[in-house]
Amino acid sequence: xxxxxxxxxxxxxxxxxxxxxxxxxxxxxxxxxxxxxxxxxxxxxxxxxxxxxxxxxxxxxxxxxxxxxxxxxxxxxxxxxxxxxxxxxxxxxxxxxxxxxxxxxxxxxxxxxxxxxxxxxxxxxxxxxxxxxxxxxxxxxxxxxxxxxxxxxxxxxxxxxxxxxxxxxxxxxxxxxxxxxxxxxxxxxxxxxxxxxxxxxxxxxxxxxxxxxxxxxxxxxxxxxxxxxxxxxxxxxxxxxxxxxxxxxxxxxxxxxxxxxxxxxxxxxxxxxxxxxxxxxxxxxxxxxxxxxxxxxxxxxxxxxxxxxxxxxxxxxxxxxxxxxxxxxxxxxxxxxxxxxxxxxxxxxxxxxxxxxxxxxxxxxxxxxxxxxxxxxxxxxxxxxxxxxxxxxxxxxxxxxxxxxxxxxxxxxxxxxxxxxxxxxxxxxxxxxxxxxxxx
Amino acid sequence: xxxxxxxxxxxxxxxxxxxxxxxxxxxxxxxxxxxxxxxxxxxxxxxxxxxxxxxxxxxxxxxxxxxxxxxxxxxxxxxxxxxxxxxxxxxxxxxxxxxxxxxxxxxxxxxxxxxxxxxxxxxxxxxxxxxxxxxxxxxxxxxxxxxxxxxxxxxxxxxxxxxxxxxxxxxxxxxxxxxxxxxxxxxxxxxxxxxxxxxxxxxxxxxxxxxxxxxxxxxxxxxxxxxxxxxxxxxxxxxxxxxxxxxxxxxxxxxxxxxxxxxxxxxxxxxxxxxxxxxxxxxxxxxxxxxxxxxxxxxxxxxxxxxxxxxxxxxxxxxxxxxxxxxxxxxxxxxxxxxxxxxxxxxxxxxxxxxxxxxxxxxxxxxxxxxxxxxxxxxxxxxxxxxxxxxxxxxxxxxxxxxxxxxxxxxxxxxxxxxxxxxxxxxxxxxxxxxxxxxx
Numbered sequence: 001x002x003x004x005x006x007x008x009x010x011x012x013x014x015x016x017x018x019x020x021x022x023x024x025x026x027x028x029x030x031x032x033x034x035x036x037x038x039x040x041x042x043x044x045x046x047x048x049x050x051x052x053x054x055x056x057x058x059x060x061x062x063x064x065x066x067x068x069x070x071x072x073x074x075x076x077x078x079x080x081x082x083x084x085x086x087x088x089x090x091x092x093x094x095x096x097x098x099x100x101x102x103x104x105x106x107x108x109x110x111x112x113x114x115x116x117x118x119x120x121x122x123x124x125x126x127x128x129x130x131x132x133x134x135x136x137x138x139x140x141x142x143x144x145x146x147x148x149x150x151x152x153x154x155x156x157x158x159x160x161x162x163x164x165x166x167x168x169x170x171x172x173x174x175x176x177x178x179x180x181x182x183x184x185x186x187x188x189x190x191x192x193x194x195x196x197x198x199x200x201x202x203x204x205x206x207x208x209x210x211x212x213x214x215x216x217x218x219x220x221x222x223x224x225x226x227x228x229x230x231x232x233x234x235x236x237x238x239x240x241x242x243x244x245x246x247x248x249x250x251x252x253x254x255x256x257x258x259x260x261x262x263x264x265x266x267x268x269x270x271x272x273x274x275x276x277x278x279x280x281x282x283x284x285x286x287x288x289x290x291x292x293x294x295x296x297x298x299x300x301x302x303x304x305x306x307x308x309x310x311x312x313x314x315x316x317x318x319x320x321x322x323x324x325x326x327x328x329x330x331x332x333x334x335x336x337x338x339x340x341x342x343x344x345x346x347x348x349x350x351x352x353x354x355x356x357x358x359x360x361x362x363x364x365x366x367x368x369x370x371x372x373x374x375x376x377x378x379x380x381x382x383x384x385x386x387x388x389x390x391x392x393x394x395x396x397x398x399x400x401x402x403x404x405x406x407x408x409x410x411x412x413x414x415x416x417x418x419x420x421x422x423x424x425x426x427x428x429x430x431x432x433x434x435x436x437x438x439x440x
Numbered sequence: 441x442x443x444x445x446x447x448x449x450x451x452x453x454x455x456x457x458x459x460x461x462x463x464x465x466x467x468x469x470x471x472x473x474x475x476x477x478x479x480x481x482x483x484x485x486x487x488x489x490x491x492x493x494x495x496x497x498x499x500x501x502x503x504x505x506x507x508x509x510x511x512x513x514x515x516x517x518x519x520x521x522x523x524x525x526x527x528x529x530x531x532x533x534x535x536x537x538x539x540x541x542x543x544x545x546x547x548x549x550x551x552x553x554x555x556x557x558x559x560x561x562x563x564x565x566x567x568x569x570x571x572x573x574x575x576x577x578x579x580x581x582x583x584x585x586x587x588x589x590x591x592x593x594x595x596x597x598x599x600x601x602x603x604x605x606x607x608x609x610x611x612x613x614x615x616x617x618x619x620x621x622x623x624x625x626x627x628x629x630x631x632x633x634x635x636x637x638x639x640x641x642x643x644x645x646x647x648x649x650x651x652x653x654x655x656x657x658x659x660x661x662x663x664x665x666x667x668x669x670x671x672x673x674x675x676x677x678x679x680x681x682x683x684x685x686x687x688x689x690x691x692x693x694x695x696x697x698x699x700x701x702x703x704x705x706x707x708x709x710x711x712x713x714x715x716x717x718x719x720x721x722x723x724x725x726x727x728x729x730x731x732x733x734x735x736x737x738x739x740x741x742x743x744x745x746x747x748x749x750x751x752x753x754x755x756x757x758x759x760x761x762x763x764x765x766x767x768x769x770x771x772x773x774x775x776x777x778x779x780x781x782x783x784x785x786x787x788x789x790x791x792x793x794x795x796x797x798x799x800x801x802x803x804x805x806x807x808x809x810x811x812x813x814x815x816x817x818x819x820x821x822x823x824x825x826x827x828x829x830x831x832x833x834x835x836x837x838x839x840x841x842x843x844x845x846x847x848x849x850x851x852x853x854x855x856x857x858x859x860x861x862x863x864x865x866x867x868x869x870x871x872x873x874x875x876x877x878x879x880x
Contacts, residue, residue, distance in 0.1 A: 026511040047515045054511035062506050062734070063499060070681055071466040071494035075487045075813065083681060110729025112703030113553060120593075137715065142704035142729060145717040149702050153560075153593040160715065185713075232730070241510055241523060241733035262589050263552030264582035271818060273625075275577065275600065277585040289550025289582060290672070293681035294502070295734045373515065378711060 005328050005397050012324065012393035018317050024305045025238075025390040026054040028371070043371035044395040044402075049212060049352050049385025050375055052238030052302075061301035065294060087244075087265075087291050088284060090300045094237070094246055097311055098210060098229070099220040104248050106286040107233070107296060111211060111245040112142045113261070114230040117286060118247060119150035119178055120260035122205045122228050125253060126175030130204065132157045134166055134177035140184045143209055147178050153260075163190045167198030176205035176227070181219065182212035182350030185377050187322075187342040189213070189350045193224045200225065211235060215306075216351035216387070217315040221248055228253070236351070236387055239299035247286040254282050263288035305389060317388040318351040321396050325353050325384065328400030337407045341381070355382040358413045366406045372399045445768050445837050452764065452833035458757050464745045465678075465830040466494040468811070483811035484835040484842075489652060489792050489825025490815055492678030492742075501741035505734060517733075527684075527705075527731050528724060530740045534677070534686055537751055538650060538669070539660040544688050546726040547673070547736060551651060551685040552582045553701070554670040557726060558687060559590035559618055560700040562645045562668050565693060566615030570644065572597045574606055574617035580624045583649055587618050593700070603630045607638030616645035616667070621659065622652035622790030625817050627782040629653070629790045633664045640665065651675060655746075656791035656827070657755040661688055668693070676791070676827055679739035687726040694722050703728035745829060757828035758791040761836050765793050765824065768840030777847045778822070795822040798853045806846045812839045 013019055028043035045053060069081040078084045091105030098105075109117075123133060135147045137160035144160065151158040161169055166177050177199055182189050196206040205227040213219055215236025221229055229248040233239035249257050259279070264270050265287035268278045279285050326340060338355040357363055357380060364376040374384040384399060453459055468483035485493060509521040518524045531545030538545075549557075563573060575587045577600040584600065591598040601609055606617050617639055622629050636646040645667040653659055655676025661669055669688035673679035689697050699719070704710050705727035708718045719725050766780060778795040797803055797820060804816040814824040824839060 026507075028512075045514065051510075051515045051518075053514065054506065059503060059506045059511070063503060066494065066499045066502050066680070066738070067466075070491075071499070072468075074485065074493065075491045075815065076808075077681065078491075109549065109553065110703065110732075112705075112729035113549065113701060116701055139715075140704075141707070141713050141715060141717075144715055145702045145704060145707070148717065149700055153700060234730070240506070241517065242730045242736070243734075244732065245729070260589055260593060261553060261556055262585045263550065264580075264585060265552075267581070267585070273581050273818065275579075275581060275584055277581075277588065289552035289685070290674070290682045292550075292684065292732050292735045294683075294738055295732045296682070298506070298734055368516075375515065378713065 002332070002401060005331060006394070009324070009393040009397040012320065016317065016392065018309070018313060018388055019392060021305065021309065021389045022392065024055055024057070026056050027390060043373060044399045046372065046374045046384040046386065046391065046395070046399055048238075048387030048391070049235050049383070051241055052235055052387065053390055054240070055238055055302045055305045057304065058240070058298055058301045062294065062298050065297045083291070083293050086293065086296050086300065087287050090296060090303070091246055091283060093300065093303045094214070094233070097237070097306060098214050098231070098248070099218060100222050100248055101251070104251055104283050105246050106283045107246045107299070108244050108287055108291050110242075111209070111230055111232045112146050113288070114245045114247045114286075115143050115146040115178065115209065116150055117259050117261055118207050118228040118230055119147050119176070120154055121257050122176040122207050123150065123154045123156050124258045125256055126205060130173055130175040131155070132159060132173045133175055134169060135160050136163050136166075136177075136179045137161055138163065138183050138185070139178070139180050139209070140211065143178055143180065163195060166195055170199050170202035170204050172203065174199070174202055174204040176207050178207045178209065180209045180212065182216075184212050185341075185354060185381055185383070187350045187352040187354050189217070189343075189348050192219070192226070196224050196226055212350055212352070215314070216318055218311050222250070226250065233299050235385075237299070238302045238305065240295060240302065243295050243299045244292055247283075249283055249286055254285060257285045259285055261288045265289055265291070309389070314388045318386055319346050319349065321386040321388060321391060321393065322349060322351065322353050324393055325386065325396040325400055328397050329355065329403065332400050332404035334404065334407050337412065338382070338403075351387070352383060352385045355384070356380050357382050359410050362410055363403070363406055366410065367403060370402050370406065372402045374399070442772070442841060445771060446834070449764070449833040449837040452760065456757065456832065458749070458753060458828055459832060461745065461749065461829045462832065464495055464497070466496050467830060483813060484831075484839045486812065486814045486824040486826065486831065486835070486839055488678075488827035488831070489656075489675050489823070491681055492675055492827065493830055494680070495678055495742045495745045497744070498680070498738055498741045502734065502738050505737045523731070523733050526733065526736050526740065527727050530736060530743070531686055531723060533740065533743045534654070534673070537677070537746060538654050538671070538688070539658060540662050540688055541691070544691055544694075544723050545686050546723045547686045547739065548684050548727055548731050550682075551649070551670055551672045552586050553728070554685045554687045554726075555583050555586045555618065555649065556590055557699050557701055558647050558668040558670055559587050559616070560594055561697050562616040562647050563590065563594045563596050564698045565696055566645060570613055570615035571595070572599060572613045573615055574609060575600050576603050576606075576617075576619045577601055578603065578623050578625070579618070579620050579649070580651065583618055583620065603635060606635055610639050610642035610644050612643065614639070614642055614644040616647050618647045618649065620649045620652065622656070624652050625781075625794060625821055625823070627790045627792040627794050629657070629783075629788050632659070632666070636664050636666055652790055652792070655754070656758055658751050662690070666690065673739050675825075677739070678742045678745065680735060680742065683735050683739045684732055687723075689723055689726055694725065697725045699725055699728075701728045705729055705731070749829070754828045758826055759786050759789065761826040761828060761831060761833065762789060762791065762793050764833055765826065765836040765840055768837050769795065769843065772840050772844035774844065774847050777852065778843075781821070791827070792823060792825045795824070796820050797822050799850050802850050803843070803846055806850060807843060810842050810846065812842045814839070
C-alpha cells in the first residue's frame with residue numbers, strides 16, 4: 001500500500017509543471033550525504049496557509065532596503081526608492097492574482113483594520129434604509145469582532161449567518177455581507193459568484209475576505225463584480241510574518257468610498273498638510289498612515305515568485321494535492337480516528353485539508369516533533385495547508401504516513417497511555433511547538 | 441566669526457558625554473584617506489525628526505529575523521522567537537523613554553490608526569453629556585482628519601483650537617482633547633502638564649501625540665497623569681521607515697478601554713477563536729490584528745541604542761544643539777533672509793529649529809545637494825531636526841554655514857537669477873531629493 005502510494009507520488013511529482021518553483025523557497029533540507037546524493041527534504045511544511053515559506057531571494061532584498069535605502073539614502077528613499085508609492089504599486093502586483101485590474105488595490109495595515117475600512121465604507125455606500133450587516137457566522141473571528149464594532153459605530157444591526165443562508169437572507173434592509181471566501185477551519189470554499197450575485201439582486205454589497213484563497217485559487221474579483229475585498233499576504237502570498245494586508249475597492253465605487261480611517265496618506269495632497277481633509281482619487285483612499293516599509297518591501301520582493309505562474313495551474317495542483325492527501329489518509333490512517341471536514345467536491349474545497357480528531361492537540365504536537373508541520377484549530381481540528389508552489393505529492397504522502405504512525409502511537413481518547421502517566425491533560429502539556437498555529 | 445564658532449563647536453563636542461553614541465549609527469562618512477586619517481562626516485543629517493538614522497547593529501538583527509526566524513523556524517517563531525508577545529514587550533521597552541511604568545504601552549499599527557483607537561475609546565470613557573472633542577488646530581494633519589472621523593462616528597462635535605486655548609475652553613461638555621506634544625512645523629513644545637491638569641479639572645481626558653517628543657525630551661506620562669497617548673517610532677526612536685506606532689493607555693483606564701478596533705489579537709483568548717468578543721486585560725486591549733513582525737523586530741533592535749542613556753541628558757544636549765544652531769544662523773545668515781519660528785524659551789522648544797524663508801523650496805533643495813539634509817514644510821519652512829544621539833555641535837555649525845552660503849547664492853524672491861533662466865518656477869523644478877520630507 002505504502003509502496004504503491006509512494007510510487008504514485010513520485011509519478012505525480014515528475015509530471016508536475018509547478019515543481020520547478022519549489023527551489024525558489026527556503027525549505028528544510030537534510031545535509032548532503034557524502035556520496036553526493038542531492039539533499040532531501042527533512043520536514044514537510046503544511047502550514048503555509050498560516051505563514052508562507054521564505055522565498056530565497058527575499059533576505060538579500062530586505063538587506064538592501066535596510067542597509068542602503070534606510071541606512072544610506074535615509075529620507076530620500078521616500079522618493080528615490082519608491083517608498084511612498086509602495087502601497088498602490090504592490091497592490092497592482094497582487095491584483096492579477098485575485099482577478100482585479102490595476103488601480104483597485106492598496107496594501108497596508110492588518111486584515112482587521114482593512115475589514116473595518118471595508119465594512120464602514122460599505123455600510124455608508126449602501127444608503128438609507130439599509131440598516132443591516134450580514135456576517136459569515138463561520139468567519140475567522142476577527143472579521144466578526146470588527147464587523148460588530150463597525151455596526152455599532154454606524155448604527156447597523158449585525159446578523160451572523162452561515163454563508164449558505166446569506167443569499168436567501170439578503171433583502172432590502174441589507175447593506176452588505178462580509179463573507180470569508182475559504183473557511184479557515186474546514187477549508188470550505190464558498191460560492192463567491194453566487195453569493196455576490198444574490199447580494200446584488202437584493203441591492204446589497206458583497207465584501208469578501210480572501211485570506212485563505214488569494215494565491216491558492218482564482219478569485220475573479222472583477223469578473224464576479226465583487227464590491228470590496230480584503231486579504232492578508234502572509235499565507236499563500238508568502239509576504240512574511242505579519243506582512244501588510246490589502247484592500248480592494250472596485251473602481252465603480254471609489255468615488256464614494258468614504259473611509260472611517262482618513263489618514264493623511266489618503267489625502268488628495270498629503271504634503272499640502274492642510275487642516276481640511278480631501279480624499280485622493282482612486283484606491284489611494286484606502287491608505288491611512290505611513291506605510292510599514294520593511295514589511296511592505298519584503299512582500300514586494302516575495303511576490304516575484306509568481307512571475308510566470310498561472311493561478312489556474314496553481315488551483316489544479318492544489319486540488320490534486322488535497323485529493324491525493326485524502327487518498328493517502330484513507331489508506332493509512334487507523335479506522336475511525338480522523339474524519340475530514342473539508343468538502344470532497346472540488347467546487348467547495350479551498351487549499352487545505354482539515355481532519356477532525358479527538359486527540360488533535362497531542363497528535364499535532366507529535367506530528368510537528370516528527371517534522372510534519374500543520375496546525376491545530378481548537379478543540380479538535382488538524383489543519384494541513386497545501387501551497388502548490390513548494391509542496392509536492394511526496395510531501396503529501398509522507399505527511400499522511402507520519403500521521404498514521406502518530407495515530408498508532410497515540411491511543412484513542414479514553415484508552416490512553418499517551419501522554420505518559422503523570423500528565424493528565426495532554427493539551428496542557430503541549431510542547432511549545434504545537435501552539436504556534438498563530439496568525440490564523 | 442566662522443573660526444570662532446567652529447572652535448566653540450569643537451569644544452562643545454569634546455565635552456559632550458553623549459558623543460560616544462554616534463558610533464552606534466550608520467552616518468555618511470567620506471572614504472578614508474590614503475594617509476590613514478579617520479573618516480570624516482560627509483553630510484549632516486538633520487532629518488532624524490522625520491526618519492531616524494539606522495543603528496549599525498540593526499541589519500544583522502533583521503537578517504536573523506528573516507533568514508532564521510522566518511526562513512527556518514517559520515510558524516514556530518510565533519512562540520519560539522517571541523513574535524506573539526512583541527507588541528507588549530516592545531511597548532515596555534519604550535515605556536521608560538516616555539515616563540511610563542510597564543504594562544501600559546502596546547506597539548502596532550500606524551500613528552493614525554492609534555489616534556483613532558485613542559479618540560474613540562477616550563470619547564466612550566468620558567461618559568454621558570460630554571459630546572465635544574477638542575483637537576489641536578496646529579496638529580499634524582492626520583490627527584485632525586482622524587479625530588474628525590472619530591467624532592463623526594461617535595456623534596461628538598469636533599472643535600479645533602490652538603493648544604494654548606484648550607485649558608480655558610475645556611468644560612463640562614468636553615470629552616477629551618487631542619494635542620501634539622511638539623508642533624511638527626514650528627517645533628513648539630506644548631505644556632503637557634498644564635494642559636493635562638486643566639483638562640482633568642474640567643473632568644475631561646488628555647490624549648497626547650508624542651511623535652515629535654518621544655526620544656527627544658522627557659515626557660512624564662505617568663507623572664503628569666496623561667490618560668491616553670500615541671506616538672510613532674521612526675523619528676527619535678530610530679525604528680525604521682514606517683515602523684509601527686504605539687498606544688499608551690494609563691493603567692487606571694485599561695478596564696474600560698473599549699476599542700473601536702477589537703481585532704482578535706486583543707481578545708482574552710485569541711486562540712479560542714470564539715465568535716464572541718471578550719477583551720483581554722491590560723494594554724493588550726490596544727492590539728488589533730497580526731503584528732507586522734519584520735518592522736516590529738527592527739524597532740526592537742533599534743531601541744537598544746538607548747541602553748544606558750538618560751533622557752534628561754538627551755534633552756540637555758538637544759537644547760544646547762538648537763541654541764548653538766540658532767547662534768550660528770544669526771551669525772552667518774544674510775540679514776532678513778530667515779526667521780526662526782521656533783520658540784527661544786527652552787520650556788517651549790522641542791528638538792528642531794524651523795526657519796521661515798521666502799525661498800524655502802529652492803533653499804532646501806540646494807542644502808540637500810550640498811549635503812545638509814533637513815526638510816521642507818510648505819510653503820516656507822526650513823525644518824532642521826536635532827537628534828542628540830548622533831548629531832554634534834560641528835554638524836550644527838556646518839549646517840548653519842552651508843545655509844548661509846546657499847542663501848548668498850539664491851537671491852531673495854523677486855530679485856532672482858536663481859533658479860537659472862528658463863525655469864520660471866523653482867518649486868516645480870526641485871530635484872527629487874527635496875520633496876522627501878515625507879513621513880511627517
